[in-house]
Amino acid sequence: MDIPEHLKYTEEHEWLSLDGDVATVGVTDFAQDSLGDIVFVELPDQGDKITAGEPCGELESTKSVSELYAPADGEVVAVNEAVRDTPELVNSDPYGEGWLFRVRVGELPDLLDAADYAEIVKE
Amino acid sequence: MSTPSPLHEVHAALGASFTDFAGWNMPVRYSSELAEHHAVREAAGLFDLSHMGEIEITGPEAAQVLDYALIGKLSAVKVGRARYSMLCAEDGGVLDDLVTYRLGEERYLVVANAANAGVVASALVERAEKFDATVTDRSTEYALIAVQGPKSADIVRAVSDADLESLRYYASMPATADGIDLLLARTGYTGEDGFELYCAPEQAQQVWRALETAGEPHGLLPAGLACRDTLRLEAGMPLYGHELSAQLTPFDAGFDRLVKFEKDGDFVGRAALTERAKQESTRALVGLTGTGRRAPRAGYAVLGPDGTTEIGEITSGALSPTLGYPIAMAYVSAECREPGTSLHVDVRGKALPVEVVALPFYQRS
Numbered sequence: 452m453d454i455p456e457h458l459k460y461t462e463e464h465e466w467l468s469l470d471g472d473v474a475t476v477g478v479t480d481f482a483q484d485s486l487g488d489i490v491f492v493e494l495p496d497q498g499d500k501i502t503a504g505e506p507c508g509e510l511e512s513t514k515s516v517s518e519l520y521a522p523a524d525g526e527v528v529a530v531n532e533a534v535r536d537t538p539e540l541v542n543s544d545p546y547g548e549g550w551l552f553r554v555r556v557g558e559l560p561d562l563l564d565a566a567d568y569a570e571i572v573k574e
Numbered sequence: 575m576s577t578p579s580p581l582h583e584v585h586a587a588l589g590a591s592f593t594d595f596a597g598w599n600m601p602v603r604y605s606s607e608l609a610e611h612h613a614v615r616e617a618a619g620l621f622d623l624s625h626m627g628e629i630e631i632t633g634p635e636a637a638q639v640l641d642y643a644l645i646g647k648l649s650a651v652k653v654g655r656a657r658y659s660m661l662c663a664e665d666g667g668v669l670d671d672l673v674t675y676r677l678g679e680e681r682y683l684v685v686a687n688a689a690n691a692g693v694v695a696s697a698l699v700e701r702a703e704k705f706d707a708t709v710t711d712r713s714t715e716y717a718l719i720a721v722q723g724p725k726s727a728d729i730v731r732a733v734s735d736a737d738l739e740s741l742r743y744y745a746s747m748p749a750t751a752d753g754i755d756l757l758l759a760r761t762g763y764t765g766e767d768g769f770e771l772y773c774a775p776e777q778a779q780q781v782w783r784a785l786e787t788a789g790e791p792h793g794l795l796p797a798g799l800a801c802r803d804t805l806r807l808e809a810g811m812p813l814y815g816h817e818l819s820a821q822l823t824p825f826d827a828g829f830d831r832l833v834k835f836e837k838d839g840d841f842v843g844r845a846a847l848t849e850r851a852k853q854e855s856t857r858a859l860v861g862l863t864g865t866g867r868r869a870p871r872a873g874y875a876v877l878g879p880d881g882t883t884e885i886g887e888i889t890s891g892a893l894s895p896t897l898g899y900p901i902a903m904a905y906v907s908a909e910c911r912e913p914g915t916s917l918h919v920d921v922r923g924k925a926l927p928v929e930v931v932a933l934p935f936y937q938r939s
Contacts (some may be wrong), residue, residue: 487800488608490893491867513607513892514800516871538634541605
């Protein structure tokens with residue numbers, strides 16, 4: 452299970468990569484592996500205000516539907532159009548081409564580092 | 575604590591993801607369930623179905639036991655052939671759907687869904703009481719391996735001496751595979767030609783490896799339960815707990831043809847089913863297709879042509895890997911059952927347009 456050291460994580464199996472006050476958000480390798488082949492992704496739109504802990508999208512695999520939870524309060528500044536057309540990017544490259552959206556965050560909630568997240572996944 | 579399959583180590587070595595299924599720990603996928611699904615449609619897939627229950631009925635009145643216990647006429651099945659039937663309660667509710675192989679004049683093997691294996695075994699024991707026959711639960715004595723797909727005959731031929739030309743669909747024969755004695759059946763749950771091999775658990779790994787090796791040049795992939803579900807859905811086959819339940823009769827699910835009222839003697843459920851057969855169905859099991867990539871899922875409400883009135887419920891649904899659009903099965907009000915009827919599905923608050931279609935969604939050419 453790939454858990455890159457330089458990213459931050461949520462208990463909802465999302466990762467964040469911070470660049471100033473903009474966070475790139477995706478789901479973890481563990482999440483994509485648990486979901487199976489992802490066939491549909493619903494993302495917030497650019498300009499949407501999202502609230503930490505609230506659903507802001509959906510990931511649909513052949514077997515199931517999972518909500519995507521906003522990892523922080525903020526405004527969506529970019530959306531990965533490529534995963535809308537090619538949802539399998541989330542499976543093949545969850546930390547790279549499979550990123551989901553970018554959000555300009557105000558105050559960051561408490562996030563997990565890679566070691567803490569690895570503990571959660573182990574259970 | 576769930577039971578591991580006799581093939582657990584093989585699956586683990588292949589990197590399978592596992593799921594708990596009816597008390598068993600079974601492979602849900604090896605790498606990609608979509609790739610596994612396509613392999614079964616285009617080449618072949620190798621499945622471990624050792625969770626299924628096998629119950630043997632032997633004795634001079636074995637046929638009479640099954641005529642009494644099931645809704646079908648199993649006494650009419652020739653030795654070497656198999657039949658799809660159902661076990662019903664007195665009130666006509668479906669307790670399980672099953673495949674029965676006639677192995678001899680006085681010997682049958684009933685194969686039950688894992689979740690219902692206990693119910694089926696005890697019902698058969700109870701229903702056999704007045705007959706000269708013995709019911710034995712042999713579930714722990716069989717591993718079950720399936721090879722399904724257009725290349726399955728080539729693959730089985732490579733490891734078995736069996737004359738596959740003479741083995742028709744829904745038939746079985748004693749055979750060997752890689753030198754191991756087993757029961758070879760031409761049955762399956764994928765909508766493709768395919769084989770099911772019933773063997774001793776201790777020998778399952780050898781049979782699996784032989785099939786895997788023989789299948790490799792044909793594009794065979796090990797295939798998990800996730801793709802088994804999308805394959806059977808495309809083929810319009812019911813899954814117990816979704817399209818079938820103890821609250822539904824065979825008539826509700828459209829399996830009128832399986833209820834053999836014309837057979838001699840009583841059978842469990844006859845009175846209730848006779849009454850039920852006289853009534854008009856108020857609902858029907860139908861196929862639905864949609865557009866886009868978003869699939870109706872089990873439990874979602876089906877809405878009428880107006881997009882607001884609830885007229886039914888989805889029992890199974892997925893984005894069809896073969897067809898590329900969403901497919902589902904649903905119970906809907908009888909007046910909405912005609913193919914071509916435009917309906918909607920409430921997909922998490924959005925009314926998704928769907929159309930009623932005849933089942934199956936997919937049929938092999």
